[in-house]
Amino acid sequence: MHYGLGIDTGGTYTDAVLLRGTDGVVVDSEKAFTTYPDLQIGISAVLDALDQELLSQVNLVSVSTTLSTNSLLEGTGTPVGLVLIGQHPAEQEFPTQDLIVVPGGHGPSGEEEMSLDTEAIREFGDRTKDKVSAYAISAFFGTRNPEHELRAKSLIQKVTGKPVVCGHELSQELGAYERAVTAVLNAQLIPITHRFVSAVMADIRKRGINARMLMLKCDGSVYNLEDALEKPIETIFSGPAASLLGASYLAKLDTCAAIDVGGTSTDVSAIYQGVPEISDSGSIVGGWKTRVRAMKMETSATGGDSHVWITDGEVKIGPRRVIPLCVAAIKYPGLLQKLNHIRPLPRKSLDENYQPTKFFVRTDYASNGLNNEEAKLLQHIGSDPISIHELYTAMRTMPSGKVIDALIKKRLVQAIGFTPTDALHVRGEYTAWNPDASHAGAELLSRYNGSKKYEFCTHVKEHVARNMAHSQMAFLLPERSRPLVDELLSGLYPAKFSLKLPVVLLGGPVKAYSEEMSALLDADIIVPEHADVGNAVGALAGKGVKKIEVLIIPESIEKPSEDFLIFYPGGREHVVDYREAFERARQIGLDMVLEYENRCGVSKEETETNISVKSISPENWPHPPLETRITVVGIGNPMMIIKG
Numbered sequence: 001m002h003y004g005l006g007i008d009t010g011g012t013y014t015d016a017v018l019l020r021g022t023d024g025v026v027v028d029s030e031k032a033f034t035t036y037p038d039l040q041i042g043i044s045a046v047l048d049a050l051d052q053e054l055l056s057q058v059n060l061v062s063v064s065t066t067l068s069t070n071s072l073l074e075g076t077g078t079p080v081g082l083v084l085i086g087q088h089p090a091e092q093e094f095p096t097q098d099l100i101v102v103p104g105g106h107g108p109s110g111e112e113e114m115s116l117d118t119e120a121i122r123e124f125g126d127r128t129k130d131k132v133s134a135y136a137i138s139a140f141f142g143t144r145n146p147e148h149e150l151r152a153k154s155l156i157q158k159v160t161g162k163p164v165v166c167g168h169e170l171s172q173e174l175g176a177y178e179r180a181v182t183a184v185l186n187a188q189l190i191p192i193t194h195r196f197v198s199a200v201m202a203d204i205r206k207r208g209i210n211a212r213m214l215m216l217k218c219d220g221s222v223y224n225l226e227d228a229l230e231k232p233i234e235t236i237f238s239g240p241a242a243s244l245l246g247a248s249y250l251a252k253l254d255t256c257a258a259i260d261v262g263g264t265s266t267d268v269s270a271i272y273q274g275v276p277e278i279s280d281s282g283s284i285v286g287g288w289k290t291r292v293r294a295m296k297m298e299t300s301a302t303g304g305d306s307h308v309w310i311t312d313g314e315v316k317i318g319p320r321r322v323i324p325l326c327v328a329a330i331k332y333p334g335l336l337q338k339l340n341h342i343r344p345l346p347r348k349s350l351d352e353n354y355q356p357t358k359f360f361v362r363t364d365y366a367s368n369g370l371n372n373e374e375a376k377l378l379q380h381i382g383s384d385p386i387s388i389h390e391l392y393t394a395m396r397t398m399p400s401g402k403v404i405d406a407l408i409k410k411r412l413v414q415a416i417g418f419t420p421t422d423a424l425h426v427r428g429e430y431t432a433w434n435p436d437a438s439h440a441g442a443e444l445l446s447r448y449n450g451s452k453k454y455e456f457c458t459h460v461k462e463h464v465a466r467n468m469a470h471s472q473m474a475f476l477l478p479e480r481s482r483p484l485v486d487e488l489l490s491g492l493y494p495a496k497f498s499l500k501l502p503v504v505l506l507g508g509p510v511k512a513y514s515e516e517m518s519a520l521l522d523a524d525i526i527v528p529e530h531a532d533v534g535n536a537v538g539a540l541a542g543k544g545v546k547k548i549e550v551l552i553i554p555e556s557i558e559k560p561s562e563d564f565l566i567f568y569p570g571g572r573e574h575v576v577d578y579r580e581a582f583e584r585a586r587q588i589g590l591d592m593v594l595e596y597e598n599r600c601g602v603s604k605e606e607t608e609t610n611i612s613v614k615s616i617s618p619e620n621w622p623h624p625p626l627e628t629r630i631t632v633v634g635i636g637n638p639m640m641i642i643k644g
Contacts, residue, residue: 003027004060004639005211007043008242008535009034009196011066011321012263012305013508014042015536018054024639026250028054029533031508036411037365040199047203058209060601060638063200063225064216064539066239066262080187081132083121083156084180085148086114086140092177095184098132100124104148105140109555109565110572113140116148118155125159134187135160138167138180144567163190168570169231186231197225212601214638216242216538218294220276221545222638224599239535240267240297244276246538247504250528257476257499257523259468260534261507263305264321268471269297270501298475302467304508308418308460309355310448315456316352317463320408322417325357326425329437332385335359335416339440343389347448353401356448357441359385359416360404367412373403378412385416418445420464421509423457430509465516468505472521473497489520499523506534544600544607544636548592550585552578552628560623568592578624586611589632602636609634 002021007014011034018028032046047055081098086105102124104116125135135156139148149166156164165187167179201213215228220241223231243260247253254274260267269276277296301319309316329335342356362381370378380386380394391399407413418441424430425438439453446456466489473485476499488497502524505514511527518525530537548569555563555574564581566573568588575581590609597607610633615625 001057002059003054003057004062004540005055005058006536006538006540007046007061007063007200008239008533008539009039009043009063009065010239010262010264010535012303014039014046015533016046016050017530017533017536017540018050018058019537019540019639021059026530026533026537027051029530029536031533036363037195038199039196040203043199043203047207055207056209059211060214060540061200061204061209061211062214062216062222062539062542062638063196064238064242064535065196066264079132080184081124081128081135081156082180082184083124083135083137083152084139085116085137085142085152086176095181095188096132096136098128104152106142106145106148108141108144109553110141110145110567112145112147116151118151121152121155122159125156129160129162132162134163134165134190136165136167136180136183136187138176138183140176142166142168142176142179145572146570163187165190165230190229194229197228201225212638214542214600216245216542219278219545220245220295220542222542222600223544223596224601227599240269240299241276241295241542242535242538243267243506244269244271244295244297244538245541246534246536247271247506247528248274249537249541250506250530250534251502251504251526253502253504253526255501256526257472257501257503259472259503259505259510261464261468261505261510261513262303264301264303265299266302266468266471267297267299268468268475269295270476296475298471300467300471302420302464304421305419307352307358307415308420308423308445309350309352309358310445311350311352313347313449315449315459315463317420317460317467320352320415322358322415322419323361324419324421324433325416325437325441326422326433326435328359328385328416329434332361332416335385336434336437336440338385338387339437339444342387342444345389350448351401353404353415354388354398355417356387356444357418359387360391361385361414361416363411363414365411367410373400374406374410377403378407381407381413418442420460423460424509424512426453426457427461427512429512432508461513462516465513465520468513469497469517469520472503497521497523502526504528504531506531508532540639542638544597544602544634544638546593546596546634548589548632550589550630550632552581552585552625552630554624554626557626560626564624582628582630585628585630586632589630593632593634597634597636600636600638602638602640606640607634607636 004019006017013031014034015031020027028051030046030049032042035042080096082096084101102117102120103114107113137149137152142149146168153164165183167183213225214222216238218241244258247258248271255272257270279296305321306318307320307322345356360381422438425435426442442453446453504526514525551567554560555565564575566585594604612631614629616627617625
């Protein structure tokens with residue numbers, strides 16, 4: 001018998017599940033903390049906890065992650081050098097300061113408009129190779145002829161020895177600016193994705209498991225891990241994609257809405273008749289418009305590990321993630337005693353970092369490039385949690401909030417604080433960790449907003465539930481104003497939203513929120529079995545979907561009945577006869593789709609293909625079309641692998 005292994009690495013937890021090949025049932029699941037900077041420790045821990053006999057029979061591994069998304073949103077991607085070839089508008093901004101614009105590029109038919117300045121590219125590589133970790137290259141009309149991009153790539157690799165990404169490798173869409181941005185972001189993610197993929201592959205091979213290894217993309221399809229290393233940009237929103245597919249799979253529903261409450265954020269989405277909605281215009285990540293097609297979804301910065309803090313007597317939640325007090329008290333045994341003996345803080349001084357329940361601890365990341373203030377503060381933060389008042393005593397001055405924020409952003413310092421997970425521990429609805437620390441934290445914070453600790457925790461829980469409902473309704477009603485959604489969810493009116501589709505909840509303690517969600521929404525609220533590892537299930541539920549577009553145009557408008565150009569991902573060809581060009585284009589698309597499915601472990605016989613054709617011609621045009629676009633879509637189910 002064979003099994004499928006799904007792994008999801010999020011900002012807080014790494015989850016793993018085993019699915020039985022005969023019926024697709026979850027037979028084992030585990031969770032472990034995601035470990036930084038060495039991800040393999042967390043991956044090994046969660047796999048060690050699984051049934052080892054079943055694990056040895058795995059023949060399909062599929063993974064998903066939010067690491068790429070978090071890196072781009074937090075601005076922690078690695079530095080990248082950008083080579084722009086051709087006439088790119090100088091006033092546009094790019095996600096890197098290390099860039100050069102060099103002569104070169106092609107025209108709309110793929111003809112060379114200017115020779116490539118290889119000397120300028122060589123000099124740029126020499127000048128930047130010690131500053132950046134990877135390079136991106138984007139040429140004007142590089143999708144119509146990638147020759148200059150490929151020459152520049154070869155040259156940069158020879159000069160620097162660093163990874164290089166070309167725009168035409170990521171998108172066949174026109175739009176030089178968006179393609180260049182996509183290439184830069186992709187290059188930023190190469191080291192991050194390489195660490196994650198390498199950690200998974202090393203652990204699987206160490207165990208002697210001979211399995212096909214895939215990764216979920218942000219559109220809900222999968223690709224093999226080697227492709228993931230070349231195109232990590234397609235892993236953005238991989239985690240949210242996994243949550244939607246996992247919700248549909250576990251609830252056995254082809255149509256449903258999904259709310260995934262993670263440690264850092266809450267993701268909402270919907271699937272209809274087994275097909276998720278895809279953003280045709282490309283994803284926006286960290287404010288940058290890309291050419292990456294991803295599932296339509298929305299994320300809000302409220303999760304189970306969001307920081308709960310007080311200012312001016314008002315309760316704030318997020319946007320930063322902290323280690324919950326209940327979790328930290330187990331990892332750091334002295335924390336509970338510190339909580340019980342914390343000194344009162346002046347109410348007027350309270351802010352996000354200056355809190356009676358906020359502590360700081362040093363991470364294992366290497367400290368490089370710190371300024372004097374950052375280095376001085378970091379000297380006082382060690383492997384045991386230290387409070388803001390203890391820092392004040394040690395430094396004899398109040399530490400700067402900006403400096404603390406900078407150290408947290410650089411991942412040199414991890415914060416500990418009160419969270420919605422702690423609130424559930426106080427209410428007795430989720431008690432996986434140390435409830436005494438949660439009670440101590442709630443007692444401290446409730447004094448600052450004039451409430452009792454149980455009342456305080458109920459308020460926190462209701463806030464999280466309203467955020468879940470608000471996010472879902474704002475997503476389902478994109479044309480409606482957000483204030484209107486807020487009003488109807490406020491409870492001030494004798495009415496509430498009624499949904500025709502079920503709402504599936506995913507995440508560790510989401511069962512605790514089902515009653516509040518039912519009060520806010522008139523909908524079938526479902527918490528399926530194994531909801532706490534839904535993303536790992538979703539990593540296995542992705543299909544092998546590949547879409548290839550091939551374009552045919554006349555080489556010259558003056559001779560529209562002879563000599564045609566075929567454009568496809570990675571190349572172009574010249575064919576004299578239109579019918580021959582059409583058949584050649586069709587075969588190119590089909591071959592590329594089947595080759596992709598084969599890399600995903602799906603045979604030609606198991607792949608469902610669909611070919612569509614769109615042509616453009618003037619009215620009463622007696623010649624072959626001015627443009628013919630052939631689209632080949634292949635759909636395969638890698639889950640067939642585990643059925644043996």
